[in-house]
Amino acid sequence: MTYCIGIRLKEGLVFCSDSRTNAGPDRVSTYGKLHRFSLPGERQLMLMTAGNLATSQAVVAQIERDLREDASFNVAKAQYVSDIADYIGKLGLNEQKKYASGGPGAGFNAEATYILGGQIKGQPTELYLVYPEGNHITVSEQYPFLQIGETKYGKPILDRIIRPDTDHETAMRCALVSMDSTMRSNATVGPPIELLYYAADTLADPAEYCRFEENDEYLVSLRRAWDDNIRRAFNDLPSLQAVFDRDL
């Protein structure tokens, strides 16, 4: 399993991904899930993937091949980020179709899902979630984030904290807390964690990039502080005793 978060702030774009991949209990591997295509001064594109690793690797390989061979459409030529989202949707669908008849294993699923974000010169930043079916959605006004993979455990904290005018340090910290809650509740999401911030309208390489290994000093201190703070937050809640007295 995987967990990736993309956030579209007024300030810029935040991306956070774990790196664990599992293909059955005895094969847990780590793979980078955060890919970047960069033409400094002209465009910056970030792509995260969840789902079938063969499909998502094939999609990334095809994107790179189309770029290298200067295909009629490629990420360097595209006019809009949304066109690139369409293109990734098509590549993913084509790749899945190759295996649609299924293999010997029951329950085979070649689906992959993507978060694509970035900016092309002269346009605003954009952020999309591309479905295995090939279509895509963007963020909502009020909740400007998208998630793929194991999304539910880490959603409540994003719902509470992330707004379009949140500053990027807060958003990145919130993404890490969301990732940590997910890792705690689901063993198939795990470090290293990659965290990247692209500052809007710079068209430059990421302003901030961090990579956290399992025992990273900051990650350990964040985890400990969050655990303590959540307990305190919980202990400070109004007691139910008044309700017991009322309802009995």
Next chain:
Amino acid sequence: MTYCIGIRLKEGLVFCSDSRTNAGPDRVSTYGKLHRFSLPGERQLMLMTAGNLATSQAVVAQIERDLREDASFNVAKAQYVSDIADYIGKLGLNEQKKYASGGPGAGFNAEATYILGGQIKGQPTELYLVYPEGNHITVSEQYPFLQIGETKYGKPILDRIIRPDTDHETAMRCALVSMDSTMRSNATVGPPIELLYYAADTLADPAEYCRFEENDEYLVSLRRAWDDNIRRAFNDLPSLQAVFDRDL
């Protein structure tokens, strides 16, 4: 959708359930999902259901019918709570089989899942999750809670707070917070919320029972306090700035 939590503390058993049922977007109804079978001084049994409402209603109706007609096996005669878990598993499976060939609607799913807890005289308290397949599990030593329905959003707070020696007021408050996080992230889980505490070895009717409507004064104050406290807990976390300085 539904969300129900069962907790087995040293002190006793806690049950919490929402009451929203949806059968398509234009048919959102509320139904009690918390059922109780009581023989004061002899046994106390609590049952919560999630999944197909027709199946779970049929199962509850059959339990009541077997009790009324004094069937060879019924909840009043059973020697062990685990035998009742087996019996509920069988009733559910029989009910699902009736409709296994499917109806005209695609994606029809008659599955239901159950949390059964209680105590029979001379035995400890017991708590089980009964799967649609008819088999069941009990709680683990370290994490003595079970969830059914929309379980993921509300799991992190239970993971952090609930232990076997947690007191029942804390556990009930934690169940409410878990329920509130779930309602916030998923519109198909909703009030009224039922919350019940059975004190171990009393074999008496519940020591504490509360029912919360949408705008219940305590629920509103809890929600507001949790929102404030979580923000404070989050704002007090160590800043990422040190990592930015380190990694760049």
